[in-house]
Amino acid sequence: MKYFITGGAGFIGSNMADRLLSELENEVVVYDNFSTGRREFLEDALKNERFTLIEGDNLDEEKLKESMKGCDFVFHFAANADVRMGTEHPEKDLKQNTIATFNVLEAMRANNIKRIGFSSTGSVYGEATVIPTPEDAPFPIQTSLYGASKLACEGLLAAYAEGFDFQVYIFRFVSILGERYTHGHVFDFCKKLKDDPTQLYILGNGKQRKSYLYVKDCMEAILTVIRNADEKVNIYNLGTDEYCEVNDSVGWISKRLGVDPKLSYAGGERGWIGDNPFIYLDTKKVRSLGWKPKATIEEGVVKTVEYLMSNPWVFEARN
Ligand SMILES: NC(=O)c1ccc[n+]([C@@H]2O[C@H](COP(=O)([O-])OP(=O)(O)OC[C@H]3O[C@@H](n4cnc5c(N)ncnc54)[C@H](O)[C@@H]3O)[C@@H](O)[C@H]2O)c1
Numbered sequence: 182m183k184y185f186i187t188g189g190a191g192f193i194g195s196n197m198a199d200r201l202l203s204e205l206e207n208e209v210v211v212y213d214n215f216s217t218g219r220r221e222f223l224e225d226a227l228k229n230e231r232f233t234l235i236e237g238d239n240l241d242e243e244k245l246k247e248s249m250k251g252c253d254f255v256f257h258f259a260a261n262a263d264v265r266m267g268t269e270h271p272e273k274d275l276k277q278n279t280i281a282t283f284n285v286l287e288a289m290r291a292n293n294i295k296r297i298g299f300s301s302t303g304s305v306y307g308e309a310t311v312i313p314t315p316e317d318a319p320f321p322i323q324t325s326l327y328g329a330s331k332l333a334c335e336g337l338l339a340a341y342a343e344g345f346d347f348q349v350y351i352f353r354f355v356s357i358l359g360e361r362y363t364h365g366h367v368f369d370f371c372k373k374l375k376d377d378p379t380q381l382y383i384l385g386n387g388k389q390r391k392s393y394l395y396v397k398d399c400m401e402a403i404l405t406v407i408r409n410a411d412e413k414v415n416i417y418n419l420g421t422d423e424y425c426e427v428n429d430s431v432g433w434i435s436k437r438l439g440v441d442p443k444l445s446y447a448g449g450e451r452g453w454i455g456d457n458p459f460i461y462l463d464t465k466k467v468r469s470l471g472w473k474p475k476a477t478i479e480e481g482v483v484k485t486v487e488y489l490m491s492n493p494w495v496f497e498a499r500n
Pocket of ligand 1: 260355
């Protein structure tokens, strides 16, 4: 199989590239504009003759079409993955997520490629009324531009499945942790503690409850689904069967770093506009296919801290 990965130089995409290349029958084409992606993440992939890197933008329709030629399956991971800054540049989520996804679908259509795996998000559930939140929970009241743009992408994928006989796999992730992680609260806390280990300022009240998934478990979940689920539109939550408070996470991070910072809080239930104070997805559906995560949330946090400690360059590379 020849896989095309948009955003394949990013955190999740580069992990998928390596995972696919570990199977000898696979070829991988990564398409990335390097806005947040890093060449270093593709160090191993670039040594592999079954791997091709194309520097390109999803908003460049012609290049996208041309680059996809000969591929069998598309993983569309490229996006503006930053949830917090949505209200500062509202057009970014629309362009980088929704319009870019439309371009990816059109490029697939032009190349007669019919299968796509898409990274959506648990943010589409807004402030869910059913917790743990199953895929068919009542929604959507959108609370972030990011979630709204991703939900629009989901709609496009489903419409292409119906209209053009595509087979689509929509993954609603909780936050993902692990090697090559470059954005999110563990990154922010480690960066702040590296600069000043004596104190830590936390957005919200620290009691926000969140679920997290380790990136390698996430990769296995995605492959399990695309290899076993066979509906036209396949929607799967991906997460762990547990959640933690931001304060728990701060404790694990501090312990691993060997620091004891004085904590202060911005206050309020939410860390930012659109922050959901309780994210916990029901993952029975993906578990019914035989997948289960190997890492606990605590192990995922610790592996992330260890990655960041041994790769301090990522702090300079991304703010
Ligand atoms: N990391 C998480 O916790 C998480 C949770 C839920 C959903 N997601 C989704 O998973 C996907 C991957 O997220 P990530 O954490 O790896 O983010 P990331 O920022 O590390 O990766 C995104 C990649 O896409 C590339 N990119 C961005 N815009 C592009 C464009 N216009 N054209 C070509 N390439 C472009 C970037 O250079 C980067 O390599 C995103 O769609 C994100 O919304 C991530």
